Amino acid sequence: MSRLVAHSEGVVLSRAGGIYRVHTAGQVVEATLRGRMKHGTQKHVLVGDHVTLAMRADGGATIEAVHERSSILKRRSPGRSRGVRAVAANVDQVVVVGSARDPEWDPSLVDRFTAVAQANDLPTVVVINKVDLDPAAERHAEPYRQAGYSVLLTSATREYGIEELRRQLAGRVSLFSGPTGVGKSSLLNALEPGLRLRTAAVSRRTRAGRHTTVSAEMHPLGEDGFVVDTPGLRDVGLWGLEPREVAAVFPEFGEYAAGCRFDDCRHLEEPGCAVADAVGCGALAASRYESYRLLLEEAERAARPWLG
Ligand SMILES: Nc1nc2c(ncn2[C@@H]2O[C@H](COP(=O)(O)OP(=O)(O)O)[C@@H](O)[C@H]2O)c(=O)[nH]1
Ligand SMILES: [Mg+2]
Ligand SMILES: [Zn+2]
Known part of the structure; x- marks a missing residue:
């Protein structure tokens, strides 16, 4: 030694x-x-x-x-086990990336990632990437602004919106999550060309090897920021989130939920549900409500596995 x-x-x-x-x-x-x-x-x-x-x-x-951690971001372990696995410590914010096209914007997938960030009590930034492929990409932003999230429109290939993204990341530890192929690694490369993260080609390979766990990797960004690229967060699920906790990961439901007739309203078919009414009149986004229903169903199934 x-x-x-x-x-x-x-x-x-x-x-x-x-x-x-x-x-x-x-x-x-x-x-x-x-x-x-x-x-x-x-x-x-x-x-x-x-x-x-x-x-x-x-x-x-x-x-x-x-040293003591300010946060631990967790996800469900891959496979059938219901264990929870820590992904990264001291994350300050989650950047949820989706693409306007190729692959198509998928609200239910994007909302799973915002739900995970919210369940971990982490601030969320939503990035709509590949806006160069869709001049109307802005239409996807409103539900997330309503939820209180910052929304950025970017194109990694045209270097559009990159400076704004850089400002959002400065001095913080940011975890990039989102579906495969939406341009997470490309955005990080646009921010910091020195990173030279692998893009598309390797994503395809990891898709074939579904069970290879790829662990989180962090990179310094600028003076005092860090970014975490997490290929493995693809299998993200709602590990042990109780059914009654699901509504809380949709922050925009909050002010309406207070007006539901029943305190334990699940916001489905209950009479006097102010959340369902708000969706009905367009005050809340139908896509977010649909995501809520899917996640609630999933949480209820997980809470009662004997029902299959
Ligand atoms: N047109 C367009 N293509 C992009 C953009 N960002 C990434 N791509 C392409 O999308 C593919 C997947 O990108 P990648 O960064 O590997 O996605 P990741 O799986 O989210 O890390 C690659 O072929 C990129 O060149 C963009 O803003 N516009
Ligand atoms: Mg990648
Ligand atoms: Zn309700």
């Missing part, structure tokens, strides 16, 4: 096997876990974790401690 030279603070960018890439003082070092941490309660070091490193004279480093 080589001589210890210094301690430093860093942020975990990625993990492969037992090797962690850690961003510290403007550079990236490879670190392993200190022996006693492997067996302790802190053995799960996550992408995004703030850590204390011991740097050795030979350039190697060990992670000595993990």
